[in-house]
Ligand code: ATP
């Protein structure tokens with residue numbers, strides 16, 4: 001499995017390159033160190049720094065052609081580009097790659113044999129290859145023998161586009177071509193692009209097979225009950241799904257079929273800024289383990305990772321095979337969910353730490369996809385700001401949100417899953433005045449909901465979003481449960497809640513035409529604007 005002369009990339013037209021075909025961890029460490037991509041941190045991870053420290057959503061394009069023209073919801077994050085632009089860039093990239101050392105990983109996206117994609121990921125950087133190996137589903141030896149890629153990814157960060165001539169926005173680009181079944185990327189070293197591109201492909205393809213693709217984490221309780229955790233970046237999908245009492249299925253993207261849920265991935269990509277070993281022991285251990293890629297984590301002089309150092313970015317990451325989290329579902333699949341949690345990190349401190357959603361509120365919150373973006377995952381964001389990202393993942397959802405919402409509604413109804421909204425953001429005041437909810441309280445609230453403990457607890461309705469809040473949850477102080485009571489200045493709470501409700505209303509306006517009036521009627525009534 002080392003350097004090979006047979007060319008796994010004839011289709012790309014790269015004639016002379018030194019290919020590593022399915023290199024293992026040792027080989028990739030050797031190459032990454034030799035190529036000066038990073039260094040080995042104390043405990044064994046490969047620590048790297050990248051030119052971009054987050055995704056580049058504005059430089060992502062989808063080739064517009066007969067396959068996509070009427071199926072993609074253009075606008076927002078789905079930017080069309082012509083097949084000619086794609087072909088020209090691909091030609092330039094392959095010419096650029098000629099004669100180089102390249103890394104080829106054959107992997108699956110999806111643990112369900114019926115719905116997975118066989119993906120060949122070709123990278124210029126050795127640590128990207130390790131990232132891909134860690135993050136996707138690793139085929140068995142037998143599966144590698146007969147591996148026929150459905151899709152090919154070509155990622156060459158040292159190739160930079162010329163926006164004047166190449167028809168793209170900057171030197172960075174990520175272009176998905178459904179007809180040629182290829183993704184090409186240049187200009188960015190941020191490893192997350194390697195997986196998010198393929199997610200976008202699955203998110204486009206799966207609904208046609210009746211499968212709901214979801215930006216969520218998933219785990220299973222001791223009696224087999226499955227829980228999903230939807231949420232935008234930084235809301236707690238990875239943190240909260242790694243629960244010592246529940247087996248992890250996956251931390252970022254899943255599909256929901258007629259038989260249950262399956263993970264798209266074979267690894268996790270955890271934020272590690274200020275990671276607390278007591279609150280998140282399993283994830284913390286991965287930052288000291290051989291095989292992990294540590295991205296933009298600063299190392300001290302003695303090689304130990306300084307997880308509190310955000311000087312390169314707040315979006316520091318650990319990418320590791322899922323087996324590193326001891327307590328997992330090996331096959332990456334399980335049955336239908338019994339509970340669904342929508343996570344939001346509300347920097348206004350308005351939404352309750354936990355509330356129960358009606359079916360209409362479920363659709364309303366799913367289509368709204370609210371959080372407050374905390375500094376980090378995207379370029380150029382340094383101040384917290386409200387974000388509405390439909391389906392809790394607008395950047396990777398090529399179809400109209402209504403399509404995903406209808407599929408979800410149908411699956412929730414058929415399964416009878418209960419749906420909860422959990423605010424992992426601020427309490428006692430908005431960002432700057434209050435503080436972030438404690439992870440211990442959030443975990444306790446979620447475990448109470450999942451275990452059925454809340455079935456016999458009284459609930460009250462709060463007046464701004466009409467959300468049902470439990471009045472008591474063992475292990476959590478009752479003033480934490482009701483956000484208004486957690487604020488010292490309750491008039492300030494009312495003003496802020498009204499302002500946030502107004503933002504929800506304004507945002508939802510653009511979807512009203514496409515949704516059931518009952519869903520629209522579950523909008524907050526007391527907002528401004
Ligand atoms: P991404 O989609 O970017 O992977 P994510 O939803 O997986 O994002 P996490 O990696 O789980 O997000 O990030 C949540 C961050 O918030 C972690 O750094 C965690 O330590 C921190 N945090 C602080 N308080 C809480 C809380 N109450 N619940 C969950 N996470 C919290």
Ligand code: MN
Pocket residue numbers: 237238239251252269270271
């Ligand atoms: Mn995550």
